[in-house]
Amino acid sequence: MSRRTPAAVGLAVLGLAMAGCTSTAPVDAGAGGPITVAAADDACDVSTTEAPAGTISFDITNGGSKVTEFYLYATGGRIMGEVENIGPGLSRQLIVEVPEGGEYETACKPGMVGDGIRGAFTVTGSAQRSVDTDTRLAEATAGYQRYVNSQVEALVPKTQEFVDAVVAGDVEGAKALFPIARTYWERIEPVAESFGDLDPRIDGRDDGEPGVEFTGFHRLERDLWQDGLQPDSTAIADMLMDDITELANRVPSVELTPLNLANGAKELLDEVATGKITGEEDRYSHTDLWDFRANVDGSQGAIAALRPVIDERDPALGPLLDERFAAVDALLENYRDGDGFVLYTALTPDDIKAMTEAVDALGEPVSQVAGVVSS
Amino acid sequence: MSAFSRRRLLGWTGAGAAAVGVGAVAGCAAAPAAPGPAQRVVPFRGEHQAGIVTPAQDRLHFVALDVITDDREELRALLQRWTAAAERMTAGAETTPGGATGGNPNSPPDDTGEALGLPAASLTLTFGVGASLFAKVGLDPSLVPPGLAELPRFAGDQLDPALSGGDLCIQACSDDPQVAVHAVRNLVRMGFGTTAVRWSQLGFGRTSSTSTSQETHRNLFGFKDGTNNLKAEDPDGLRDQVWVPADARPAWLAGGSYLVARRIRMHIEIWDRTSLVEQEVIIGRTKDEGAAFGAAAEFDPADFAATDETGAPRIAVDAHIRLSSAESLGGVRILRRGYNFVDGSDGQGHLNAGLFFIAFMNDPQAQFVPMQRALSTKDVLMEYIEHTGSAVFACPAGLGEGGYWGQSLFEA
Ligand SMILES: [Cu+2]
Numbered sequence: 174m175s176r177r178t179p180a181a182v183g184l185a186v187l188g189l190a191m192a193g194c195t196s197t198a199p200v201d202a203g204a205g206g207p208i209t210v211a212a213a214d215d216a217c218d219v220s221t222t223e224a225p226a227g228t229i230s231f232d233i234t235n236g237g238s239k240v241t242e243f244y245l246y247a248t249g250g251r252i253m254g255e256v257e258n259i260g261p262g263l264s265r266q267l268i269v270e271v272p273e274g275g276e277y278e279t280a281c282k283p284g285m286v287g288d289g290i291r292g293a294f295t296v297t298g299s300a301q302r303s304v305d306t307d308t309r310l311a312e313a314t315a316g317y318q319r320y321v322n323s324q325v326e327a328l329v330p331k332t333q334e335f336v337d338a339v340v341a342g343d344v345e346g347a348k349a350l351f352p353i354a355r356t357y358w359e360r361i362e363p364v365a366e367s368f369g370d371l372d373p374r375i376d377g378r379d380d381g382e383p384g385v386e387f388t389g390f391h392r393l394e395r396d397l398w399q400d401g402l403q404p405d406s407t408a409i410a411d412m413l414m415d416d417i418t419e420l421a422n423r424v425p426s427v428e429l430t431p432l433n434l435a436n437g438a439k440e441l442l443d444e445v446a447t448g449k450i451t452g453e454e455d456r457y458s459h460t461d462l463w464d465f466r467a468n469v470d471g472s473q474g475a476i477a478a479l480r481p482v483i484d485e486r487d488p489a490l491g492p493l494l495d496e497r498f499a500a501v502d503a504l505l506e507n508y509r510d511g512d513g514f515v516l517y518t519a520l521t522p523d524d525i526k527a528m529t530e531a532v533d534a535l536g537e538p539v540s541q542v543a544g545v546v547s548s
Numbered sequence: 549m550s551a552f553s554r555r556r557l558l559g560w561t562g563a564g565a566a567a568v569g570v571g572a573v574a575g576c577a578a579a580p581a582a583p584g585p586a587q588r589v590v591p592f593r594g595e596h597q598a599g600i601v602t603p604a605q606d607r608l609h610f611v612a613l614d615v616i617t618d619d620r621e622e623l624r625a626l627l628q629r630w631t632a633a634a635e636r637m638t639a640g641a642e643t644t645p646g647g648a649t650g651g652n653p654n655s656p657p658d659d660t661g662e663a664l665g666l667p668a669a670s671l672t673l674t675f676g677v678g679a680s681l682f683a684k685v686g687l688d689p690s691l692v693p694p695g696l697a698e699l700p701r702f703a704g705d706q707l708d709p710a711l712s713g714g715d716l717c718i719q720a721c722s723d724d725p726q727v728a729v730h731a732v733r734n735l736v737r738m739g740f741g742t743t744a745v746r747w748s749q750l751g752f753g754r755t756s757s758t759s760t761s762q763e764t765h766r767n768l769f770g771f772k773d774g775t776n777n778l779k780a781e782d783p784d785g786l787r788d789q790v791w792v793p794a795d796a797r798p799a800w801l802a803g804g805s806y807l808v809a810r811r812i813r814m815h816i817e818i819w820d821r822t823s824l825v826e827q828e829v830i831i832g833r834t835k836d837e838g839a840a841f842g843a844a845a846e847f848d849p850a851d852f853a854a855t856d857e858t859g860a861p862r863i864a865v866d867a868h869i870r871l872s873s874a875e876s877l878g879g880v881r882i883l884r885r886g887y888n889f890v891d892g893s894d895g896q897g898h899l900n901a902g903l904f905f906i907a908f909m910n911d912p913q914a915q916f917v918p919m920q921r922a923l924s925t926k927d928v929l930m931e932y933i934e935h936t937g938s939a940v941f942a943c944p945a946g947l948g949e950g951g952y953w954g955q956s957l958f959e960a
């Protein structure tokens with residue numbers, strides 16, 4: 174949730190180029206032809222683990238029973254390309270530009286959760302001799318914009334499912350969907366918060382401020398967990414859906430800079446430290462660890478997009494960030510419960526201290542990134 | 549939602565507007581902080597660590613840290629960075645040159661800046677290691693000094709694990725609380741990811757003098773406490789009681805000392821309802837002058853054999869000064885360096901206050917343990933106090949040129 178003031182400066186409108194997007198149309202696959210990926214609930218068989226730099230195509234077929242996703246990652250978890258929402262029995266294609274040789278990773282994510290089934294992938298040679306700094310920075314923001322877009326693409330239908338359950342009076346169903354829909358919101362919270370009018374409506378908390386109507390996720394959370402559905406719960410749910418739809422329409426106009434990414438990555442960890450570790454955010458549902466996970470994901474998404482610039486300018490910082498993100502990941506895994514997490518109320522003071530230490534440890538190097546990318 | 553957010557300026561919008569403000573701030577604050585008057589700088593390097601026999605400053609910020617890595621090299625690198633920053637800060641400088649405002653305006657400053665313009669204010673930073681450190685970073689168990697053996701449980705102990713122990717400690721003492729807090733805050737920040745704060749304590753009003761040049765101050769019970777303390781001007785006493793001998797094993801602690809810390813909560817309101825005569829009998833001293841019963845002035849020697857007209861000991865058999873005296877402890881003394889503390893109120897309307905007892909010695913089992921055992925079982929003062937925290941650390945000898953905190957241990 175935001176305690177921030179509405180944006181004082183108008184947002185410049187920027188047509189968002191959907192670089193690296195997925196396509197179902199047949200495409201000339203370039204050198205070597207498409208690589209096939211046989212995805213299953215417990216397997217991710219990639220037909221070859223090596224390809225020359227340039228345009229690389231993957232044909233993914235989901236032979237499993239769960240909806241899956243396919244990713245190609247570079248160092249530090251930077252997403253080179255991804256295909257989401259591949260239903261059972263369906264095939265999709267991922268075409269991705271990989272200009273530089275090196276070690277990459279493929280991943281299928283059956284059920285669309287967790288780290289997925291990973292595999293090493295080597296790209297040989299180089300399609301681009303030298304990449305100047307401006308190009309790298311532009312690639313970073315474009316890459317992060319792709320990330321934001323993919324989250325918004327999931328946020329809209331997941332919020333719709335949640336809203337539908339509320340409208341149908343399905344309290345248990347809505348409770349189960351609440352932390353899932355919020356995951357996509359929390360991953361891109363700094364971008365969402367840049368819309369100073371939408372953020373308080375969508376994610377405001379009941380802080381008793383006179384004259385401010387309490388709406389959005391947390392109002393429905395209170396109804397579902399504490400007060401029971403109210404006469405206006407349906408109206409609140411519909412308004413949430415309208416606001417999320419408007420957010421999705423406006424996100425492509427956000428103008429990003431590398432500094433925004435760096436500061437956004439840090440803000441997400443600040444959110445964790447002040448809202449999630451304290452159990453303050455989801456005070457009725459206690460699903461704070463879902464939000465925690467999502468904030469860290471979002472922070473990592475922004476840092477990963479900047480990774481080539483970081484590696485160029487401060488070679489020691491990237492590995493340190495990897496290590497500290499991994500430490501937070503490992504810690505959170507201890508609190509997994511099925512596809513989600515234990516409730517905040519199940520945590521002991523020692524658990525909370527361990528989380529605080531891990532986030533402090535991560536926050537310091539993340540706070541250095543803005544200086545590195547702006548130097 | 550607050551009416552104004554500093555973060556918004558640097559956030560997702562308005563970056564151009566923000567840059568103007570940031571640049572202006574950096575521009576006018578670029579001048580380096582003036583160094584403090586030389587006489588208030590305590591040398592950082594020397595035969596022994598500063599902050600032990602250094603004339604006790606008035607303010608304390610003590611922190612006990614847990615090491616959260618098992619990578620010894622990572623810890624060693626931190627100790628080297630800490631040493632460089634500590635040496636600069638004790639000289640009245642920022643943690644790094646230009647650290648507070650001279651860096652990239654888009655980066656958080658290296659130095660947090662609240663000591664800018666303040667003099668060194670006699671800042672000393674004293675470093676120690678706890679018994680729990682060794683296994684954690686795979687140091688040879690034979691390097692654990694005997695003095696780090698666990699203290700026995702004393703009668704009446706109400707120790708809170710959250711206020712006890714620690715793998716490392718840093719004692720910051722200064723004449724200015726802001727200087728001490730700045731030092732600890734910056735060292736803690738440098739350690740994030742390698743160390744984490746276990747507990748910390750702020751103190752004010754030194755309760756003992758460690759130099760004959762100092763007056764004896766009073767504790768929160770209003771008594772002079774530390775009249776008979778070991779003093780810097782008594783090298784033989786320090787050699788026998790405080791410094792670990794050169795031929796001791798393990799050798800890495802030679803020339804160092806042990807620090808015993810006890811957080812002692814005082815039940816102030818109860819004490820304040822106690823009559824003056826009872827207060828004085830419990831302590832064994834007069835409240836105004838601080839003289840032992842039967843003596844005229846504070847520094848007159850206490851005569852523990854003296855009796856009154858009824859034949860009873862003039863200084864009661866359970867008086868605080870008798871139980872803690874070298875005479876009743878077979879010649880044992882310690883160098884006390886405690887501070888008063890008030891951590892606000894306790895939620896029941898009582899001061900959460902007391903004495904943060906720090907003492908240096910070369911054998912805690914032979915010095916602190918018998919003293920505390922005598923006090924915990926016989927001292928009437930125990931009715932008014934409670935020990936709530938406890939820790940023992942080994943503080944290595946002082947650093948030569950180029951040396952870093954813990955070097956003798958890590959390169960042993
Ligand atoms: Cu929020």
